[in-house]
Amino acid sequence: MVKESVSELKVEEPVAFEDANWQKKSVYRKRHSWLIPLLVGTGLGGIIAFGGMRLSSHSVSEKTTLAEKKTVQKVAPTMSVTVTPVETTRVARTLSTKGTVAARDLTPVLPQANGLQIKKILVNIGEIVKAGQVMAVLDDSVLQDQIRQAKADVEAKQADVASKQADLASKQAVVVSTRATVVSNQAIVQQKQADFAQAQAKLRDAQINFRRTQELTSQGAISQQQLDTATTNLATATEAVSLAQANIKSAQANVSSAQANIGSAEANVKIAQANINSAQASVKSSTAKMEQLKTQLGQTLLRAPVSGVVAEKLARVGDVTGIAPQTQIATVVGGTQKLFSIIQDGKLELQAQVPEIQLTQVKIGSKVQVTSDVDNRVKLQGRVRDIEPMINQEKREATVKIDLPQTTLLKPGMFARAAISTVTTIGLAVPQKAVLPQSDGSAIVFILSGVDTVRAQKVELGEILVGGRVEIKSGLQQGNASRVRVVVDGAGYVKDGDTVRVVNTQ
Structure with missing residues (x-):
């Protein structure tokens, strides 16, 4: 048993002690090889002596180690973060297009x-x-000369009007004088008619006297001389009647002549009045021309x-x-x-092109987010004002006119992009800072799991919303969204499963 153990130790030692001090330990073992059997025996004895203790304390030791590890993790989290609940909000779906900035009302001068x-x-x-x-x-110098000439012409024609008015007054006086002559001649006619009547009365007396004298003379009652006198008186009375008739005719002729003169004088008055009217019209024409020149001078x-x-x-x-x-x-x-040319009131519009098949999605009054590929400062909100009724036959597109707010960032002729709001739905939103783009084009957010552990969650992004938020189309459940909290500040510095310290909940 001892030999087998020693051989096992000799085989396993080079593997078990591959560290920086391995060479020093190998030299030490060569110099003190006589201690190996003793150490092996002692070790086996120790194993036998303490085997029971190790078995009895093994489970307790493992529990203690796990508890210590948990204690260490709680005491020393990876970093501090802020979190915020996932928000349920109304999301406006948009139709993306582009177009040209133009003046809404371009007024020529x-x-x-x-x-x-x-x-x-x-x-x-x-x-x-x-x-x-x-x-x-x-330059108004030519107009100034024309105005001076027109003014002189007006003055000359006004003088001509005055002259013609004087001639009219003279002819009107002739009419008045001729009418007076007519009246005077009519009075003379009446006087001559009275003289004629008196002469006729005398003629009748002379005739009566002549017949009586002639009768008496034939009777011899009176002398021939008296008859001659009566004859003379009769002839004189007859001549007086003839003269009175001639005077009446002469006076009536004078009346007719005066009346004819009145007609001529009145005709002359009308001619003079017509001349005045013509002269006054000429004055008005010249005055109007002068006023026109003055107007042009103002122009x-x-x-x-x-x-x-x-x-x-x-x-x-x-x-x-x-x-x-x-x-x-x-x-x-x-x-x-x-x-x-003037852009009236500085109002601009975006003339965006929308395909015919998508035109039904666009409504008058819809909100539009306007941006520019060349200037990231352009982030404007417009509104659809009009949709042209004609569709481009080649491209099958219609022009949608979008009112723009007043800005110095856009000028007529520039290109811009438009996101036209079409419909509004209920969706989930998180701050854009909480979303971490990945190298494969996807995106993740870190969700707070429990009290202090973060978990990476892959999400699909939707619309960019106001207030620095972005829509989450998938990856988060809408039903319990309000109970889910995502990491905002510090999201770029943690990884899946990290323990964190939450310092603030937004």
């Missing part, structure tokens, strides 16, 4: 007066302007039609309005050269 040279430009691209603000000044100050941001500056000092340079043929709007 056109010159109101053509043929004038641009003298000054007072704004630049990107500047904010107010409605009515002067953007450019045009030499090119003002902003709306408030907003200057998007384009096509005008140059020295250019003539209404004559677009060869390089700006495309900037002619409605036959007039465009000098500037």
Whole structure:
């Protein structure tokens, strides 16, 4: 038995003592080989003597060791962490697309007066302007000369009107005088008619006297001389009647002539009035032309039609309005050269392209998260304002117009991405800091198991939520989500099964 034990020890010793001091111990055994049998015997005796004790105390020793290990683990955790409960929240599903930033209302600034040279430009691209603000000044020297000529023309025509008004007054006076003549001649006619009546009465007396005298003369009662006198008186009375009739006709002729003169005078008055009207119309025309020139003079100050941001500056000092340079043929709007364009009120929109098959998911008023691949500062919330009715026949896409908040990070022509909210569901969310991406593309979170142990749990991520949170689509059970706590601060420094100290629960 002893020899077999010794041989066993000799075979196993090189294996059992492979450490840094193995060579020193081997030399020691060679020098003191005579002690081996003694040590073996003593060892066997010790084994026999204490075998019972070892058997009786083996179970107690194991329990003590396990308790000590647990005590050591509790006393010395790996690190301190903070945890937070898994949150049940409403998650908005989104439709991802991209598009081009454009001005919602791009207002052209056109010159109101053509043929004038641009003298000054007072704004630049990107500047904010107010409605009515002067953007450019045009040369007004030509207009000033035209205004002076128009003013002189107005004054000359006003003098002509005054002259024609004086002529009208003269002709109106002739009408008044002629009417007075008519009245006077009518009175003369009446007087002549009275004279005629008196002459007829005298003629009747003379005729009666002549017949009586003639009868008496034939009877011899009176002399022939008296008959001659009666004959003379009759002839005189007859002549007086004829003269009175002639005077009446003459007076009536004068009345007719005066009345004819009234018609002529009144016709002259109408002509004079027409001349005045023509002259006054000419004055009004010249005055209107002068006022138009004054208006154009005011238009030499090119003002902003709306408030907003200057998007384009096509005008140059020295250019003539209404004559677009060869390089700006495309900037002619409605036959007039465009000098500037303004993004009204600085409002921008994202014109996103949505495939026809997904168009039914997009609703007017839906919220949209807008980001940029080239600028991580762009994190804006927009809203769907309109969906164009026409679909691109080649790409089978529709343009969705998304209102953007005012920002200096985006400019017309830039590309941006849009996540359009489609439906809202109930889901689970954790802080983004609690999620640890893995090399294989997956992600894990550490769940607090019990009081102080963490357990790695593989999860599938969903939507990025507000407040630095992310949706957990799978990996966590929704029913008991509120009782599950995940590690937030310190999640990147622990591993599965680590013991931790929870210093704060968020």
